[in-house]
Amino acid sequence: MRVLEDSIVRLLKQKPFYGQFILQCRRQSLGGTAPTGVTLNNGIPTLAVNRDHFRLFAPEEQQALLEHLVKHLLHLHPCRRRQRHERTWNLACDLAVNGSIVNLPPESPRPARFKLMDNLSAEEYYAQLPQLPLLGSQAGQGDDRGEGPATEQQQQPTDNHEIWHHADNTPLPLAEQVVRQMVQTALKKCHQESPAELETLLRPFLGATQIPWQQILRQFIGNTGRIGRHSTWKRQHRRFSQSPGIRKRARLNLLVAVDVSDSTDQQVLRESFAAELLQIARGRASFLTVLYTGSQIQKIATFNKVPELVNVYRGGGYTDLRPAFEYARQMVPLPTAVIYLTDGFGPAPEQVFFPTLWVLTPDGKKPADWGVELRLHNRKT
Numbered sequence: 346m347r348v349l350e351d352s353i354v355r356l357l358k359q360k361p362f363y364g365q366f367i368l369q370c371r372r373q374s375l376g377g378t379a380p381t382g383v384t385l386n387n388g389i390p391t392l393a394v395n396r397d398h399f400r401l402f403a404p405e406e407q408q409a410l411l412e413h414l415v416k417h418l419l420h421l422h423p424c425r426r427r428q429r430h431e432r433t434w435n436l437a438c439d440l441a442v443n444g445s446i447v448n449l450p451p452e453s454p455r456p457a458r459f460k461l462m463d464n465l466s467a468e469e470y471y472a473q474l475p476q477l478p479l480l481g482s483q484a485g486q487g488d489d490r491g492e493g494p495a496t497e498q499q500q501q502p503t504d505n506h507e508i509w510h511h512a513d514n515t516p517l518p519l520a521e522q523v524v525r526q527m528v529q530t531a532l533k534k535c536h537q538e539s540p541a542e543l544e545t546l547l548r549p550f551l552g553a554t555q556i557p558w559q560q561i562l563r564q565f566i567g568n569t570g571r572i573g574r575h576s577t578w579k580r581q582h583r584r585f586s587q588s589p590g591i592r593k594r595a596r597l598n599l600l601v602a603v604d605v606s607d608s609t610d611q612q613v614l615r616e617s618f619a620a621e622l623l624q625i626a627r628g629r630a631s632f633l634t635v636l637y638t639g640s641q642i643q644k645i646a647t648f649n650k651v652p653e654l655v656n657v658y659r660g661g662g663y664t665d666l667r668p669a670f671e672y673a674r675q676m677v678p679l680p681t682a683v684i685y686l687t688d689g690f691g692p693a694p695e696q697v698f699f700p701t702l703w704v705l706t707p708d709g710k711k712p713a714d715w716g717v718e719l720r721l722h723n724r725k726t
Contacts, residue, residue: 346372346394348396348399348400349372351404352399352404352407352408352411353367356408356412359408361538362535362538362539362540362543363411363412365531366415367414367415368714369531369714369715370383370392371389371392371696371698373391373392374394374396376395377395378398379395379398379505380394380395380504381399381411382414382504382506383414383418383423384508385424385515387511387514388520389523389715390523390527393505393508395505403448405448406448409446409448409449410504412446413439414504416546417438417504419524419543419546419547419550420546421520421524422442422467423509423511423520424512424515424516424517424520425517429471433475434471435506435509437468437471439454439503440454440459440465441466441470443455443456443503444457444464449503454503459474516564516567518564519561519564522718523717524550526711526717529550558719562621562622562625563625565684565700565717565719566599566682566684597631597633599631599633599634599680599681600633600634600676600680600684601633601685602666602669602684603637604638604685605637606639606664614706614721615686618686622684632647633648634676635648638668638669639664639665640665642668642669664688666687666691666694667692669683670683670693673697679699681700682701683699683700683701685702685704687704687705687709688705689703689705689711689712690709690712691712692712693712694713695713696715700717701717703718704719705718705719
């Protein structure tokens with residue numbers, strides 16, 4: 346999409362942090378009438394663009410639309426709706442970020458048009474919107490307070506919020522970890538120069554995560570381990586007694602890659618990681634494929650239930666992270682997610698389409714901009 350690429354290049358030149366941040370999003374096409382949208386899908390930041398509609402905006406408006414998306418992610422808006430009324434929450438989120446963005450399309454909602462103050466949070470705008478006399482109730486869904494949705498005063502949403510439903514399966518702590526890593530990567534590429542208007546917003550993302558690594562591992566697996574619907578003869582269909590019923594199964598289908606180079610030969614860390622992984626997998630319908638890999642795959646093991654991963658396999662040599670992902674692309678069925686235990690010092694693919702968790706040693710580094718980082722410690726915290 347040349348029009349999107351040109352817009353990102355302009356953003357990189359004028360507002361480097363925003364450009365570096367948006368570059369970390371996976372891209373996909375967008376239907377409907379909105380030009381853009383952003384969400385977290387299975388923990389993966391995703392930028393959706395309607396090419397035909399996006400190109401209709403002036404270059405400065407395109408840049409403002411991308412800035413708008415970045416601020417939605419920084420505020421974690423797609424993951425914070427909970428049980429609130431959907432349309433009112435969507436409007437409140439737009440009001441929370443639009444007040445500080447110049448060159449937005451004129452139909453974009455702004456606090457001044459609703460006689461509201463600037464620089465409030467989405468929750469504060471959400472609480473005030475139903476109380477405004479110019480906002481009436483419409484027929485349609487209401488929230489748990491029995492109130493109808495607020496009208497948009499004939500204004501159009503700045504972006505597509507329907508895709509925020511994809512974020513419902515991403516726990517908020519996991520979303521925080523993903524955005525924290527995106528912020529730190531963007532700042533690193535901008536030589537730690539952050540926009541003045543974002544200093545307060547970025548401050549919580551600058552320090553090391555306070556979330557125990559065990560919790561991140563559990564949330565990542567719990568999030569990506571939910572797949573599909575399976576037929577079963579164990580329960581009959583409610584209407585047709587001779588037809589198989591349908592039930593959902595939480596199937597854990599993971600590819601676990603273990604770096605066997607000398608630099609990651611730390612048995613205590615490997616055993617603590619394996620023990621936590623096994624505790625999560627125990628008692629669930631699961632299929633795990635374990636690759637022991639250095640510069641190439643040296644050993645492959647598969648397990649239907651509880652694998653004995655605590656046995657450390659030592660291979661030595663240098664690290665190349667690419668063979669494990671090449672193996673993942675050839676698996677049938679494809680893995681639900683990839684978990685890679687490594688120090689991160691080795692070449693990685695430019696991009697993959699599997700949810701990936703980098704389980705790093707204390708002195709390791711994240712080898713790619715994509716994926717979620719989890720850093721092990723010598724003792725549980």
